Amino acid sequence: xxxxxQSPQNLTAQEGExxxxxxxxxxxxxxxxxxxxxxxxxxxxxFMLSSGKKKHGRLIATINIQEKHSSLHIxxxxxxxxxxxxxxxxxxxxxxxxxxxxxLLTVNP
Amino acid sequence: xxxxxxxxxxxxxxxxxxxxIQCQVxxxxxxxxxxxQQPGQSLTLIATANQGSEATYESGFVIDxxxxxxxxxxxxxxxxxxxxxxxxxxxxxxxDQYTDTQYFGPGTRLTVL
Numbered sequence: 001x002x003x004x005x006q007s008p009q010n011l012t013a014q015e016g017e018x019x020x021x022x023x024x025x026x027x028x029x030x031x032x033x034x035x036x037x038x039x040x041x042x043x044x045x046x047f048m049l050s051s052g053k054k055k056h057g058r059l060i061a062t063i064n065i066q067e068k069h070s071s072l073h074i075x076x077x078x079x080x081x082x083x084x085x086x087x088x089x090x091x092x093x094x095x096x097x098x099x100x101x102x103x104l105l106t107v108n109p
Numbered sequence: 110x111x112x113x114x115x116x117x118x119x120x121x122x123x124x125x126x127x128x129x130i131q132c133q134v135x136x137x138x139x140x141x142x143x144x145x146q147q148p149g150q151s152l153t154l155i156a157t158a159n160q161g162s163e164a165t166y167e168s169g170f171v172i173d174x175x176x177x178x179x180x181x182x183x184x185x186x187x188x189x190x191x192x193x194x195x196x197x198x199x200x201x202x203x204x205d206q207y208t209d210t211q212y213f214g215p216g217t218r219l220t221v222l
Contacts, residue, residue, distance in 0.1 A: 004151075033210075033211070035213070040118075040215065040216070040218075041146070041199040041201070041215065041216030041217075041218050042201075042213065042214065042215035042216050043201060043203075043213035043216070044213070045210055045211060045212060045213065048210050086151070086152070088152075095140060095157075095205050095211075096154060097152075097154070097211065099151040099152045099153075100151060101150070101151045102151065
């Protein structure tokens with residue numbers, strides 16, 4: 001069973017700071033997902049990665065398959081970025097996701 | 110992308126009662142998933158619901174406790190039966206489209222007293 005670890009568990013930043021959230025996993029995967037969960041509970045899919053790097057607005061996600069590691073970066077952070085960020089992985093052709101416990105990000109104005 | 114709605118968005122229920130959660134998708138999808146997120150925990154898959162067949166349950170979840178219906182390609186329900194305070198969680202449905210991206214609903218926040 002894949003073990004998905006995220007760090008840090010909690011992160012507090014000032015508006016404008018550059019944010020990095022890390023995710024590592026124990027078993028080879030076919031895809032890694034970054035998800036955003038707001039206080040109401042709903043989840044938004046941010047990225048799906050199988051290699052390299054993706055960018056969407058102020059968000060950048062990278063993955064290193066050899067090192068079994070991914071990072072989510074937020075540039076010029078804003079209070080509206082405050083949420084729980086969750087890393088999840090697929091193994092092989094399996095549609096099932098294994099989730100990390102999430103990183104609670106708070107961005108103060 | 111798929112747009113998913115869930116009803117109710119939240120509910121407070123008494124011990125021993127049952128609650129049915131609805132999940133509606135704006136497009137036809139083959140696979141729908143039901144997840145539970147207990148307080149402070151990561152998401153856990155309850156079951157996979159495919160149209161025209163019985164749901165497939167994950168270890169630790171049984172049909173008697175979490176019956177699921179999937180009457181068509183855009184709709185599913187999850188019932189939480191004979192509830193106890195341990196069932197207090199956020200319940201989320203999600204769908205898997207051709208892009209292999211899973212889209213999640215807004216969640217149903219359940220509190221059992």
